[in-house]
Amino acid sequence: LVAMMIESTGYEVEDLGIDVAKDVFLNAANDPEVTVVAVSALLTTTMPAMEDIVTALNAHPRRSQFKIMVGGAPIDQAFADQIGADVYTEDAAAAGQAAKALALA
Numbered sequence: 883l884v885a886m887m888i889e890s891t892g893y894e895v896e897d898l899g900i901d902v903a904k905d906v907f908l909n910a911a912n913d914p915e916v917t918v919v920a921v922s923a924l925l926t927t928t929m930p931a932m933e934d935i936v937t938a939l940n941a942h943p944r945r946s947q948f949k950i951m952v953g954g955a956p957i958d959q960a961f962a963d964q965i966g967a968d969v970y971t972e973d974a975a976a977a978g979q980a981a982k983a984l985a986l987a
Contacts (some may be wrong), residue, residue, distance in 0.1 A: 884922065884953070887978030892985065893918070904935050911942050918984055920977065921967075923954040933965040940966050945968075949984050953977055 885895040898906055911919055919939055923932045932952060945959050951969040952962050953976075962970035969984070971977040 884920070884977045887974045888920070888981040891982040893981050899951050904931075904938050905953075907935050908938055908942060911939060911944055911948060914947070916948050918949050918951055918981060919951070920951040921956055922952065925929075925954040928954075929956060929961065932959040936965045936967050951977065951980060951984075 885897050887896050895912065898910060905923070909917060910916060921932050923929050924935065927961050932954075932981060936952065938948055939945065939948075949968040950966070952965070952967040953971040953973070958972075959970045969980050971980050
């Protein structure tokens with residue numbers, strides 16, 4: 883649903899799937915066309931992995947070229963701030979709007 887909402891704003895979305903390793907995110911961020919990397923969590927047990935991914939993305943050589951967007955049921959703005967994400971969205975519609983705002987930025 884999030885991918886569909888983001889695509890509706892004109893972004894091309896590459897869905898990396900579920901239970902994705904940190905290295906897959908890092909490799910995807912190597913693409914010079916990537917401007918947003920979005921990470922979601924559905925369970926609190928996956929939040930530590932999200933933090934590891936965001937930490938690794940923040941150290942990526944292309945970091946100044948993309949934004950990191952996070953969301954999902956157990957995620958809130960405080961957690962997004964704590965792990966160093968650029969954007970937090972509470973639902974799919976908000977993710978689409980955030981992507982649109984990032985495209986205009």
